[in-house]
Amino acid sequence: MTISGIADLEQLEARGFEAVFPHSTPWDLLKHSAARAPDATAIRFLRDAGDPAADRIVSYGDLLRDSMGAARLFRGLGVVPGRSVALMAQHTPSAHVALWGGQIAGHVCPINPLLKPAHIAGLLKAAGAAVVVITGVNDEIDYWSNLVPALRAEGVTLPILACDGDADCPGADGIFEDLVAGNLAGPEIAPEGDEHALAAYYHTGGTTGAPKLVRHSRLNEAHVARSCALLHDLAPQDVVVNGFPLFHVAGAFVYGLSTLSAGGTLLIPGRLGMRNQTFMRSIWQQVERHGITIVGAVPTVLAALNGIPVNADISTLRWFLTGGSPLPTELAEATESKTGRGVRNILGMTECAGAIAVEPVHGPRTPLSCGLRMPFSEVAILGETAGDADPDKRLGADQTGIIALRGPNVSAGYSDPQRNAGTFLPGGWLVSGDIGKLDTAGRLYVTGRAKDIIIRGAHNIDPQMIEDALLAHPEVENAAAVGMPDAYAGELPVAFVTLRSGAQADGSALIAFLRERIDDPVALPKRIGVLEALPLTPVGKIFKPTLRREAILWAIAAAAEEAGIDASVVDIEVSESLDTSVEVPAATLDAMKQALTGMPLALTITGRE
Incomplete structure (x- = not known):
């Protein structure tokens, strides 16, 4: 059914959970899609974005077969329930095979390979890893050559397999693709346990400190995937650009498993994802060439796309889906004006497998809204008691407080239960850390993030207000505001921007521009720095630390x-x-x-x- 608003969502829920979600694990979703159309393309991987003949095509039948082969391989290497496959790989077909095969044999722990080796070693231990899969040596992105010796120096003795390499990988205990090929025959391995069994550990909490792992159940992942597919109206004919890494929940579930659950095609722009400049510079030709219907991108990528003239037939394109950071209204309007295609927002976090709320594609884009809650979930705005979110203090429509949620998408907590305090509350509530409100139509708005709030004296300043005002300047491409330490006020607001090509604005001119647009004078930045590029995480979020x-x-x-x-x-x-x-x-x-x-x-x- 078509979902455009809260009434449609409630009508869907009236059918009952099992009727709406008959497949409650990732493996069941993949099997269903393969049974429906085994020869359909599940993944199109662009080995060379300039040469369509080099594309690697993976059918649903291939994906199912290879994932089971990986499960047999992993089981032989000691991956059983309670032990994990650690995955440090670019988003590729081989990485998908490792992700889903690992969940059959035991569970997986996708890890950002750019973390420091000591931190990775801690994650491997905390996740109960039995084997490690790492992207091998290649000309595009080579962290193997430094990472593998560093992990060995940290005392990691686990088998380390190389995937997607183009050259010799010193220290490898095997080539993943070859080992999978040798395990395609044999009895099937049935995933042990039900939909509530552990599927994955996803790390969160930044790049420093003790390991912090979120427990994902199979149901958490399947629920988010199918919910996003419903709200995004995904179908077998869709071709979805997904350049997010698989260690990020958006790449794995919000855009990844959702598309696969609908029988659509994932288009992966090579090992570099959305950092593939050949792909990005030819984005509109890629839409025409591959019949792309949906582009998933963080706002920083949308801003970059707006600078590329539309010079091809993009009639197949339906939507742009974005999330990961607030969606500036000016950016959404510019994208829609340029392409004639709608932009829809998503709010998620690792602790709920990637999705709290989604703007349905068949509903209107509402400025500053991130959409409706997931089906069969509950989102509430909570007041505080002694500085903590209190589920007994639920606020009404249009009242601002702390966003919390509960439902099938919400994790059972962290691998170390001592870390649950303040985030996972009694009654199944997950405290997001975002500040926001719900309107009378059930739409969720994020007005700030508690830890991002700039506190000047006793005055709270929302950095998004500053950022949105800066983005209204015609020469500003991107912006971020943070607090600068101050001996008197505690913090003072400052900002950093990147400029459009050929722009000449400096910090003083931008501050003068903001004086007319920021109502609260204490929120006017004391200084604005102009940078060539803002620091980004691997998925394209601005890295404020x-x-x-x-x-x-x-x-x-x-x-x-x-x-x-x-x-x-x-x-x-x-x-x-x-x-x-x-x-x-x-x-x-x-x-x-x-x-x-x-x-x-x-x-x-x-x-x-």
């Missing part, structure tokens, strides 16, 4: 100058966790300490002779 680090450098340099200390003699080091050390000439030590007193930093100040 890097910007906070730069803001700390600004703050300390400014404090030194105010204290009469030449900034050139001040040595500043800021760690990934934002711990800060400052070294100055001994004669200026007392003055520097006084200048920095009150700054909300983990700060060490020393003098040198």
